[in-house]
Amino acid sequence: MPTNETQQNNYSVFIVVSDNFHIFASDYDKKQRHHIETNTYNENMKRTFVFIMAAAFAVGIQAQAIYKATKYHAPIKVEKKWKGYNPGDVEFHDEAPESEGSKIYHNIIPNPIPYIQENALRVLQTLYWGPKDPNVPRLKRIVYTIKDYNGISEKYGSGDYVGIRYSTNWIERCFENNDTLRLDYETRGVLYHELTHAYQLSPEGCGQYDGKSEYWIFIEGLADAVRVACGCFDQDFSSKDRTRGDSWRKGYRVTGYFLYWLQLNKDKDFIRKFNRSAVEIKPWSWDKAMKHILGDKPGNTTDALWQEYLKAVGD
Numbered sequence: 001m002p003t004n005e006t007q008q009n010n011y012s013v014f015i016v017v018s019d020n021f022h023i024f025a026s027d028y029d030k031k032q033r034h035h036i037e038t039n040t041y042n043e044n045m046k047r048t049f050v051f052i053m054a055a056a057f058a059v060g061i062q063a064q065a066i067y068k069a070t071k072y073h074a075p076i077k078v079e080k081k082w083k084g085y086n087p088g089d090v091e092f093h094d095e096a097p098e099s100e101g102s103k104i105y106h107n108i109i110p111n112p113i114p115y116i117q118e119n120a121l122r123v124l125q126t127l128y129w130g131p132k133d134p135n136v137p138r139l140k141r142i143v144y145t146i147k148d149y150n151g152i153s154e155k156y157g158s159g160d161y162v163g164i165r166y167s168t169n170w171i172e173r174c175f176e177n178n179d180t181l182r183l184d185y186e187t188r189g190v191l192y193h194e195l196t197h198a199y200q201l202s203p204e205g206c207g208q209y210d211g212k213s214e215y216w217i218f219i220e221g222l223a224d225a226v227r228v229a230c231g232c233f234d235q236d237f238s239s240k241d242r243t244r245g246d247s248w249r250k251g252y253r254v255t256g257y258f259l260y261w262l263q264l265n266k267d268k269d270f271i272r273k274f275n276r277s278a279v280e281i282k283p284w285s286w287d288k289a290m291k292h293i294l295g296d297k298p299g300n301t302t303d304a305l306w307q308e309y310l311k312a313v314g315d
Contacts, residue, residue, distance in 0.1 A: 073231030088139030101168025189232030205283025224256025
């Protein structure tokens with residue numbers, strides 16, 4: 001996310017093109033703080049702030065235009081009912097401060113804690129109807145670490161505490177050709193996936209996390225469905241982002257796009273209902289969940305819906 005810096009009257013203002021194009025102001029001297037607090041701006045200060053706001057507006061419009069001109073989606077809006085909700089206190093750690101990936105990350109995301117919290121709200125609003133839902137996990141702490149290791153990202157922990165690791169090696173790879181939008185797109189997407197694991201409900205009686213059970217398919221398929229719904233896999237079903245597969249049991253993107261298609265074509269709240277089915281159906285199964293959400297009809301088995309999906313997307 002490019003950063004423009006403007007200096008006027010002993011303070012600096014950074015206009016950062018990020019999720020909401022935040023404006024960060026700092027380094028006011030005491031006299032200027034006093035004027036601001038008492039609302040007695042002089043004409044020079046007025047002109048300065050008019051300039052700042054105009055610049056911020058221009059950068060925001062330009063950034064939105066850049067997003068529209070590429071395959072990358074601008075961040076979805078946080079719904080009003082979720083604003084002000086605390087998704088969990090965030091601790092940020094950099095265990096590879098000398099790495100190139102660390103430098104790239106901090107240049108693009110200068111304020112990682114609000115960045116992580118805001119994107120957590122996007123995940124929550126995709127999984128739940130609102131903060132008052134009794135099923136929403138009440139996380140107390142999210143420990144987010146960037147470190148030098150071979151991999152992409154991973155989530156650990158459970159209950160009211162979770163941790164997420166993100167690879168500085170992967171950051172460097174995603175920043176090839178200095179593609180800022182690609183790195184932002186990938187970083188948000190990976191974050192959506194891992195935060196889904198932090199907030200999603202867990203079905204019972206359908207296996208373990210073993211790479212093949214209905215439990216595993218639920219966990220990884222839903223995480224990528226949220227990523228697609230939030231716009232960090234291309235929502236065009238002809239896109240290369242959509243991994244083709246011969247079975248909904250593949251998990252990850254194969255299953256994720258299938259779930260997203262069901263939301264677009266069968267029930268606008270499908271992802272929320274699918275997540276909630278984990279506590280409404282015991283023992284849980286994919287077929288039970290599909291019929292629970294869409295109705296107990298022969299065409300609403302998972303296999304039948306999968307075949308309908310394949311035909312619809314042209315596979």
